[in-house]
Amino acid sequence: MIQEKEFKSKINFKLWKKFISFINPYKYYMLGLIIVMLIVGAIDATFPFLTKYAIDRYVIPKYMQCFYKFIIIFSSIIVVQTLNVFLLIYFAGKIETHLAHDIRKAGFEKLQELSLSFYDTTQTGFLMARLMSDIRKVTSILAWGLTDFVWGFSSMLFIFFYLLVLNWKLGFFIILSIPFLFLISLYFQNKILKQYRKVRKLNSEITSMFNEGIIGAKTTKILATEDQHLNDLKEQTESMKKVSIKATVLSSIYTPIVMSIGSITTAFIIYFGGNWVYTGFISFGTLVAFINYSIQFFEPIREIARIIADLVSAQAAAERVLDLLNTKSDITENKSVNPDFSIKGEIVFKNVSFKYKNGDYVLQNFNLKVKKGEIIALVGETGSGKSTIVNLVSRFYEPTNGVIYIDGMDYRKIPLKKLRSSLGYVLQTPHLFSGTISENIRYGKLYATMHEIIVAAKLVNAHDFIINLENEYDTDVGEGGSKLSTGQRQLISLARAVIADPKIFILDEATSSVDAYTEHLIQDAIMKVLNGRTSFVIAHRLSTIRKADRILVIQNGKIIEDGSHNQLMRKRKHYYSLYMKQFVEEKGKQLLGEIGS
Template identity: 60%
Template sequence: MEIREQEFKKNFDLHLWKRLFDFLKKYRNSVFFLIFVMFGVGIIDATFPILNKYAIDNFVKNKSLDGFYKFILIYLTLIAVQVFNVWWLIALAGKIDMGLCYDIRKSAFNKLQRLSFSYYDKTPVGWIMARLTSDVARIGDTLAWGIVDFIWGIAIMGSIVVYMFILNARLALITLSVVPLLAVLSIYFQKKILFEYRKVRRINSQITGAFNEGIMGAKTSKILNIEDKNIDEFKGLTRSMFSSSVRAAILSSIYMPLVMTLGSIGTALALNFGGRSVMLNTISFGTLAAFISYSIQFFDPVRELARVMAEFISAQTAAERVISLIDTEVEIKDFGELSQIKKINGDIEFKDVSFSYKDGEDVLEDFNLKVKAGQSIALVGETGSGKSTIVNLLCRFYEPTRGSIYIDGMDYKSIPLSKLHSSLGYVLQTPHLFSGTIKENIQYGNLNASFEEIIEAAKLANAHEFIMSLEKAYDTEVGEGGSKLSVGQRQLISIARAIVANPSIFILDEATSSVDTETEHMIQQAISKVLKGRTSFIIAHRLSTIKSADRILVIKNGKIIEDGSHRELMKKRGYYYRLYTNQYILEQEKKIFG
C-alpha cells in the first residue's frame, strides 16, 4: 500500500498547541498547583546561594557563630520544604501524564469509531497504532514533565536574575551578556532539530505499519518464500529512521555543548570581573561566591530548557499526527432525527446513483434500482463489477458521488445512522469475532438482548448445537478474532449476531464462499429461515446458493445487464445462463474426478 501522510512544515504551530492544552483543561487544578509547586522549587533553589553568601560574609569571614543556629534552622527548613515540593511535583506530574494519555487515546479512539470506510481504505493499521501508542506517550510525557522542567527553569532563572541585580547590577549584566547569542543559537537549532524529528516520527509510523503487515501476513510470506524480501524492506525503513535519528542526535549534541560553552563563558566573566571587584573591595567575597554559583546555576536550567525545547519539538511532530487524526473530518454525517423514524420496512430505491472511490474510476454510473420490502435480491457479477459497492452504499458506509438512495420513500441521509445501522444485518465473507465469549459476540448484534434471545438467534443460525457441544457452551472464549473456532463456526456465530438484531434489511456478502460443503448447507438452511419477510441482498459466488432469490441482478461495470428470477434468467440464455451452466459443469467434474 502506498502510504501518503500529511506534511507538516510549521516551526511552531500555535493552533496545534492550543488543541493539546484543551486536553489539559480537565487537569487545570493539578496544573496550576504543579506550577505553584515548581515556582516554589525554583525560588528555593535560587535562594541557597544567597544563604551561602550570608554564611561566608558573616560566619567564615568574621570567624563568628553569632546567629549560626538560627541560620541552620532556616536552611534545614528550606530543605524540608524542598523535599515535600519534590514529592508533590512527582505525584502531580504523574497524574497529569497518565490522565492526558488516557484522554487523548480515548478521543482518538472515539473518532476512529465514527470515521467512514474511506479513512481505513487509505490509512494502514500500523500508522493508526503508532499514533495511539508511541506518539500519544511522547505527548503525555512532554506536556506533563515538560511543564515541570519549563516552570522550574523559568522560576529559578527569573529568581537568579533578580538576586544578581540586587547583589550587583553591573556584574549581573556582564555575566548575562552571553544570553542574546544563546537565544539566536536556540532558534536556529530548533528549526533543524524539528525537521529531523518530523522525519523520524513519519518513518516510525511506516515501521509500525510494516510490523503490522509482517505479523498479519506471516503465513502468506512463508508460503510465498518472501521473508528475505520483507527483511530487506524493513531494513530500508529502519536504516532511514536510524539516519534521521542520528542527525537529530548530532544536532542536539552540537547544541548542548554550545550552551555549556556559553555558560562557562558567563562563569569566566563573573570570575574575571568579580575577582577584580573583590580585590578593589567594591564587593564582598560572599557576593563573588554567590555570583559564581549563580553563573553556573543559571545555565543549568538553560541546558534543561534546551532539552525541554528539543522534547517539545519532538512532541510537536507526534502531536501533529495525533491531532490530525482527531481532527479528521467525518465524511458520513448524521443529519437524521431519531424521533421521526419508528421502524424501517425495507423499501429501497437507488435513483441515478453514481459513485467513485477517491482517486479512482467510477464504479457506478447513473445506477437505478427499486426493491420492495421483503424481496430477496441476489447480486451476481465479476470481481470489481460493483456488487459490494451497492450494498456498502445502501448501508451508508459510503455515500453516492451523485444521485440519491431512498429507504421507505425517505432520502436515507435523513434517517439517523444509529437507526439505519441497527436495522441492518450484515454477514461478511470473512467473519470477524471479538475477543470474549460466544454469548458476548452474539450479543454485540443487540446489546439489550436477553440470554433467551441469544439462544433463539443461535438456533435460527444453526449454531446452537455446536455451541452446546463445547465445554463452556455460550461462555466459551473465542480467542483473538475468533481464532479458537473454525471458519464455519465463526460464520454461524456472525449470522446469529446479525439475527439477534432483528434487522429489517439483511446483507450476505459471499457468506458461504470460505466454508466446507456441510457448513454451507447449514448456513443455507439458516439463511432460508432468517430471510423470510425481510429485504435482503445476497452477494454470491456459488450461484447454486441463490436459486431461490426473488430477483437476481447481473452486474457488469456498475450496471444491471440482467434482472429476473433464476428460472427467468435461465430461459433468456444470456450472461447468467452461461455463468450458471459453466459453474454447474465445473462442480459436476469435481464430484466425478474428486
C-alpha cells in the same frame, strides 16, 4: 505501499493550544504543579544567596556562635523543597496519565466515527503509532515539559532578582548572554524539527510493517518470503537510525553551545569579580554567590533549551495526533432528522453514481427499486460493483451523485445509528472479537439476554455445535476467532447479525469459504433468516441463490439482467451461461469425488 502523511509547517505554539480542551479537566492539578514549580525555582535561587550570607556573616568574621540558627533555617528549607519535589512528581504524573487516557480515548472514538474511505487510504500501523508512541510523546511534553519550563522560568526570574540586589554590574554579564542564546535556539529548533518529523514518519511506517508482518505471518511462511520482509524492515530501520542519529547530533551540538556560553560568562564574572573583591568593591560571599548564580542561571537555560528540543520533537508527534483527531468523516449526521423514523425496508437507488477516492466511477446513473421483504441476489464478475451497491445501502459510503431512498426518505436524513441498527451484515470472511461465543453474539444486541442469544444461535443452526464445545457458550473464540473453524465463525457472525432483528439483511458471499456440509447449514439458516426481510445476497455459487425473488446480473456498474432464476434461465443469456458453466463444474467434481471414494 501507502506512505505516511508529510508535515512541513514550522514550529507552531498555536498547535499546542489545541490540547487545552484535554488539559482543562485537570486545571487544578496543573495550577498546583505551576505553584509548586514556582516555589521550587524560588528556593533553588535562594540557596546561593544563603551561602553568601553564611560566608559574609559567619565564615569570614569567624563568628560561629549563632551558626546553628542558620543551619536550622537551611534544613527547614530543604525539608520544604523535598515536599515540593514529591508534589511535582505527583501532579505531573497524574496529568500525564490522565491526558494519555483521554487523548487515546478521543482517538479511538474518532476511529469509530470515520467512514470506510478513511481506512481505504490509511494503514493500521500508522494509526497504531499515532495512538501509542505519538500520544505518549505529546503527553510527556505537556506534563514534564511544563514542569521543567516553569521551574526554569521561575529559577531565572528569582536569580535575576538576586543579581540586581547583589550587584547589577556583575549581573549584566549574565543578562548579556541571553540574546545569543535566543538566536542559537531559533537557528537549531527548525533543523531539529525537520529531522524529528522524519523520525516520526519512519516510526509510523515501521509500526505498519510490524503489523502487516504479524497479520500475514502465515502467508509469509507459505510463500517463504521471510528474507524479503526482513530486508524491507532492515532498510526502514537503517533509514530511521540515520535520521535519528542526525537529530541527536543536532541536539547534542545545541546543548554544548549553551554550556560554552555559560562557561565564558562565568569566566568573566570570576575575572572582574575577583578584582572587585581585591579592591573591596564587593564581598567574597557576593563573588561566591555570583559564581554559583552564573552556573545555576545556565542550568535552567539548558533545561529550557532541552525543552525546546523536546517540544520540536514532540510537535512532529502532536501534528500526527491532531491530524487524526481533526479528520472529518465523509459520512456526517444530519441533526435535523426525525429520530422516531421507523425503517421497513423499501430501498430505491435514483440516478446514483459513485467513485472511490482517486478512482474511476464504479456506478454511473444506477437505478434500482427494491420492495420491502424482497430477496435480491447480486451476480457478476469481480469489480463489477456488487459490493459497492451493498456498501452504499449500508451507508459505509455515500453516493457521489444521486440519491438513495429508504421507505421514501433520503437515507442521509436517517440517523446513522437508526440505519445501522436496522442492518444485518455478514461478510465473506467473518471476524470475531476476542472473548466468548455469547459475547460475540451479544455484539449484535448489547443488552440481549442469554435466552435471546440461544434463540438466535438455534435459528442459524449454530446451537448444536456450540453445546458440544467444552465450555459451550462461554468458549473463548481466540483472537479473530482463531480457535474456531471458518464455518463455525460464519454461523456465529450470522447469529450476531440476526439477534438484532434487522429489517435489511446483507450477505456478502457468506458461503464461499466453507465446506459443503457447513454450506448446507448456512443456506438453511439463511432462508429462515431472510424470510420477510429486505435482503441483498452477493453469491459466487449460483446454486445458492435460486430461491431469490430477483437476481441482478451486474456488469461494469450496470444491471444487464434482472429476474428470477427461472426467468433468467429461460432467457439463455449471461446468467444462463454462468449457471450452466458452474453446474457442469460442480457435477464434474462430484463425479470425480465418487470415483475417488
